[in-house]
Amino acid sequence: MPRAGGTPGRPNPLGARSGRRSRVRGWPAAGTRAGAAARERAxxxxxxxxxxxxRWFVVLVGAVMAMSAVVVLLGTVGLLAETRSRPLTPAEQSRYKQEEIARRWQAWPATGVFPEEVKYQGLDSAQQYARRVGIAPETACRDGVDASVAAILDDHGCVSMLRATYVDQTxxxxxTVGVxxxxxxxxxxxxAEQLTQDDRVGVLPVAFPGTVTERFGTEQRQRAGWVGAGPYLVFSTAGYADGRTRAAVPPEEILHSELWPAARSIGNQIAYFLADPPKVPPCTQGNVC
Structure with missing residues (x-):
């Protein structure tokens, strides 16, 4: 009988047994080729x-980086322009002077505010020197002046009171000078607009035991006054070293002609030292613009 899958009586020419699947792969169908082409197009x-x-991402990142670089560049240019040395404007020069004067009472030593010797004009316009006896501890404004003056200073924000006592050349x-x-x-x-011209009130005297000033107290004040300079009110008061009180001096007796001019001169000079305009640097970073 003939075998399935072969010519009757003859073997399979490829040597494959009848009834087994062919080892040759079949060609893909037309539909399979169309699917592959579609996938390739996709x-x-x-x-x-x-x-x-x-490309859009690269462009976006590039734009962001460029903007950031521009911002950094502008900031750097602005910082350099702001911090570089340049000439001071008139307003800046004025502010520099005000700030320098206003900090002197703290920046200077006490001996800078109250020099050891202060010049004044004596009799016949002779130049004399008042000598500093001592410097009182810094105190609150209300504790260094009479009550009527203290109320005015407190109302206007007085920060502190500095005092020192001098004697004339003889x-x-x-x-006593009070700042x-x-x-x-x-x-x-x-x-200053509210202070009266009453020469009986002002700074309280400071006496130093064991010195010629030890008998100088409130009752010994013969006259008192003040002068303004910068943010400072410089008070001065004067009396006799022998301890005589104001009440002990008869109204008809004229005070020594040198007493009050010397006191006023000393107070004015200390005010001048404190408010003397400083030398202003021409540039924001010193003398080189």
Whole structure:
């Protein structure tokens, strides 16, 4: 009988046994080729979209980086322009002077505020020197002046009171100078407008035991006054070293002609030292612009 899959009586020419699957792969159908082409087109389109998105991403990142670089550059230029040395404007020069004067009472040593010797004009316009006897501890403004003056200083923001006592060249007169520190020059001007010209009140004297000033107290004050300078009110008062009180001097007796001019001269010179305009540097970073 003939075998299945072969010619009757003859073997399979490929040597395969009848009834087994052929080892030769069949050609793909037309539908399979169309699917592969579609997938290839989809892959190419996806690749094109990816390339396009990547280009937009690169452009976006580049734009952000460029903007950041511009911002940094502008900031650097602005910082350099702001910090570079340049000439001071008139307003800056004025502010520099005000700030320098206003900090002197703290920046200077006490001996800088109250020099050891202060010049004044004596009789016949002879130049004399008042000698500093001592410097009192810094105190609150209300504790260094009479009550009527203290109320005005407190109302205008007085910060502190500095006091020192001097004697004239002959040790005949005693002078106490008080520096009231106000917040600023405007406060000082406002306070000065309310101060009276009563020469019986002002700074409280400071006496130093064991010196010629030890008998100088409130009752020994013969006259008192003040002068304004910058943010400071500089008070001065004078009396006799022998301890005579104001009440002990008869109204018809004229005070020594040198007493009050010397006191006023000493107070004015200390005010001048404190408010003397400083030398202003021409540039924001010193003398080189």
């Amino acid at each position: 892959e190419r389109e996806a690749l094109r979209r990816g390339v396009r998105y990547r 040790a005949t007169f005693v002078f 009231a520190v106000l917040r600023d020059e405007e406060s000082r001007v406002s306070a």
